[in-house]
Amino acid sequence: MVMTQLNDLLTTAKRIVFLTGAGVSTASGIPDYRSKNGLYANKRRPEYLLSHTCLVKEPEVFYEYLKANLYYPKAKPNIIHEKMAAFTKAKRATIITQNIDGLHAKAGSDLERLVEFHGNLYDLYCQKCGQTVTYKTYLKNMYHQDCGGILRPDVVLYEEGIKQARLNQALTALSQADLVVVCGTSFVVYPFAGLIQYRSPKAKVVAVNKEVISLPSDGIMIQGDAVKEFAQVDNP
Template sequence: MDLQTYLDQAQKIVFLTGAGVSTASGIPDYRSKGGLYGGKERPEYLLSRTCLAKEPQKFYAFVQKMYYPKAQPNVIHQKMAQLAQKGRAKIITQNIDDLHRQAGTPEDCLVEFHGNLYEIFCQKCGQRHLSYQDYLASPIHIGCGGILRPDIILYEEGIPTSRLQRAIVAIQRADLLVVCGTSLVVYPFADLLEYRQSRAQVVALNREALSLPRGAQQIIGDAREQFAQVRV
């Protein structure tokens, strides 16, 4: 079956998305082998709570490189957003690049599992919704001298319970789960999928064959091409 058939037959769709959805918008996967940031220290340290606390300048130097403010949503984000606007889909993403939001996904249909780079807050005074442009100019909060940070989940930090709960509820209600741009075996999606109904279909869109949970289907190919053909 093709993607359209799966979508047409479903009542409640959940899209689970990862870095592969955003590479089509020009955002590289910082975890990918030989990625742009192949420095001496690993992202697992540079994006950790320890690094932010002990070496905030080092954290800042790394996190700055993750911003692609000129990146635009691509057809995958757009078609998913249209299905969400029609009340047919929810999106759970690992991506922190804001592109699902920019594509027009309603807030209540989107779970940004790992947070959002463009949500800046001050660790000292707690002020939120600060400008990311100001953050990219300086990591110090002018108002209080505190150190700013983006609202993303760092290594050594857990997913907030309410966010986890929203993701689980969406998955429990879904009759179709479409995994796109990420492997199914890696945390957190592999764990989240365990909450699905037994009758729910799981479909993975990927360039290469993945190891799939039992009963899951796979559509091999370019996700951008597949979504370009989807009629919402």
């Protein structure tokens, strides 16, 4: 058994919640958002380009931005996704992720224990007729071939709300957890960052992140490379 602080916490916990952000997927070749080399760096109005207003008023601008910046269909899960997935399959963890890249699901996570809080870029539908389409269809044309409606991914844009079912599942998992692991997130985007407030009072909180983030007063900060940390975690 590898003796690391993270491994020790995960080994002894019975009900784990992983709260994950874009930093979990950088090792898979997908840029994060707010680091100096992230998606938002040196970009004008990124929040507008990913907003409901942009989708409605300038759908072509919205489409071109998403197509150029957010889709990485060849990206593969890394060791962080894989180790977290193993804990869900062992019925010991729930993953609540900000990520819309689908990599937690690709890693084989138990889908009943995966909350894609902001949706998934690869779930797409026509706003006019409601029919679903593949991402390959979407990347070829923003208009639905059948009815001419504008296609969109089923993700939460700026100005849009979180789906109630996802919120309920997240809050239930947090209320029952004895360990909450925050990983790869700046933890400044709400309502996701506010989820930590709904954890069980008895739950331990640990963050694995390259940069120090704000945690509850009793939280444990492991500052470093999450890939290296999770590589040393024993399978459940």
